[in-house]
Amino acid sequence: MYHAMTAMAFAGESGFSGPIQLPGDPKGASVLILGAGLAGMCAAYELRKAGYKVQILEYNDRPGGRNWSLYGGDTYTEMGGFTQKVEFDKGLYLNPGPWRLPYHHHAVLHYCKLLNVALEPFTQVNNAALVHSTKAFGGKPKPFREVQADFNGYVAELLAKCTQQGRLDEAVTQEDKELLLGAMREWGALDKSYEYKKGVLSSERRGWLSDPGGGLTSVPTPSEPMAMGDLLKSGLWSAIGAGMIYEFQSVIFQPKGGMGMIGKAFGRELDGVIQYGAKVTDIHQDDRGVTATWIDAKAGGAPRQAHADWCVCTIPASVLSQIPINVGGPMKAAIDALYYDASVKVGLQFKRRFWEQDEAIFGGISYTDQPNSLIGYPSTDYFSSGKGVLLGAYSFGPSAFEYAALSPAERVAKSVEYGANIHPQYREEFENGVGVAWHRVPWTMGCAAHWTEELRAKHYDDLCAIDGRIVLAGEHASRLPAWQEGALLSSLDAIRRLHQRVLAS
């Protein structure tokens, strides 16, 4: 089946062409894997299956790495010693790291199926969600639906006008001109005179002032589109393209109960293979093998050593650059060239799901020009009469750096303040929250490797190449940076090459 799909170039978008095959006898060769994130655990799982002796050293006391969910009762201590106790109700969670699985990320979906991780749809685009700018429309948020309908409508109208005025004669033939005009009417909800304006057509896109009803109260009232100039100046249109991005197109999935379910499932599968609480302090290779020196991550104490014939190292470059490792100059330069980007996520628990109850927002994302960047609504437990956790902030860039410089309590307080400008219910309904700033996450020191085209040209191949007995894997060694799919594809590619090297040696 999978072969057929691959042959039709159907399953190949992410570079995953079906379950990995590692034929040939490794003759008892051993592999030391550093890091029990998805890359490391995937490597351990597949190499063990292929006949290798495997062991993993992991800094945390749990499997998953950035595949991680925080639940009520959890305690999280970030760098600097700031500790947060998560007070969410049972069943509610925050995914501090990844939260989406696009339908074409075949590797991660493959392992979810293999490990019986139950998936459910993740709503990316919700036309009833909001788009907000503190500088437009008096700071009042607009429904995504209205912004999208009005923007498309005006663009269609303008293009139709140009076409009718003969301004596109050089670009389109007479025949295409007719087709284009028809397309603009349909796409932009234009009337017979190719105008986008208040009426039934536009209201069927942007929504009505009052909806159609039944019986004697059935006449709907059309809504008034925003003025084109206001809409353009508002900048709100910049949010409506999000769902067009390949990774954000429907259908997207999430594991039921939190993203961390994938890491937990891998961890169960690798029971006994993972040494938790191990902080690697030195990685040394010679002709015979690789030795990692480690200490207890919490207690310190005497260094211990783990040894194997080969090593798959998935430690993030931000951390690995600080660990003595005798790899060649090119790989070391590649490791040292990668800093990790800033990102922050804040989870906020509310007494009731007011976004559903008051505003009919079921899942999806609202966007804002405030430092919290967006509000993510849970894509699960719809209509629950219990409490709910919103993603109250998810930022990159300068705002994320600024969030990291705040205490965890301030991160939560700021997110509540920003969110209340969009949903005034925040003020009454907020209960508690947790804020994870990735530069303070002890085992990654940032969210994901910062690549530029220039850095890729200079270092990417050196980062991925096998150096003696060591090969690196993780999202940083992929062209899908920060995606779990990238971590898995990197791992599969690394062990495929490593296996060939082992068989040849």
Add this chain to the structure above:
Amino acid sequence: MKAQHRLSVALALVSAATLAGSMATAQDYPVGHFDEQTGQAIWEGICQGCHMPNAQGAVGAGAYPKLAGDPRLAANVYPVMIVLNGQRAMPSFGANFSDAQVAEVVNYLRTHFGNKYKDPVTPEQVKALRGGS
């Protein structure tokens, strides 16, 4: 965290951030400017995120260096170069800060947290130290 974002920049960030948030193309992470202007505001608004409020640094699987009482700050161009270009886990901030902002934060750091260096850097020096950019 002042909400002084210029609208166009801020909204560009919204879309860029959502793009990056998904992490489709980490090459295109938003390059924005920080609003903080004084050395203290820059330190407290950004630097202390990693180097900690008291400049004591922090330790996890890796570490952020302690900058309190740091003899490596004796040469005033050294911290300027690190801020502009980054170093290993330290991001490069050259594109996010003006010359004046870099000078401000370096001078703040070199005169606080037990650092008592008396030769401030000027924005002109920072400008001269910017590589080909």
